[in-house]
Amino acid sequence: MSPEINIEGTPVYLDIESLPEEGFYYLIGIRTIAGDSVVQHSFWANGPSKESRIWWEFLSKLMEIENPVVIRYGSFESVFLKHMVEKYGGPPNDSGVAKALESSINLLSVEKY
16 A cells, blocks of 8 residues: 655645755755646755855745745755744745744655654
């Protein structure tokens, strides 16, 4: 029996890359569906000083998506989301984007976090 996932909103698949030895995240990638098309966005940081910029670009893009639901693949992205909110701040607490970040879905466990 395959697990079922009930997603109420627009799925936003999240992928993060980092350089742990340099202590920063250099790529935030998202993929979603708009109409009949798959849309992909990549936010790149060429160094630690650009990390804040890609975080805010990512949040800005999430704000453009109707009822976003962040889908992730394990705990790495969850740690990233918490770290970035602590380090740079996040969206307003009562916003749909804040809800999406707080209740991201881990496909590997099919549980909400």
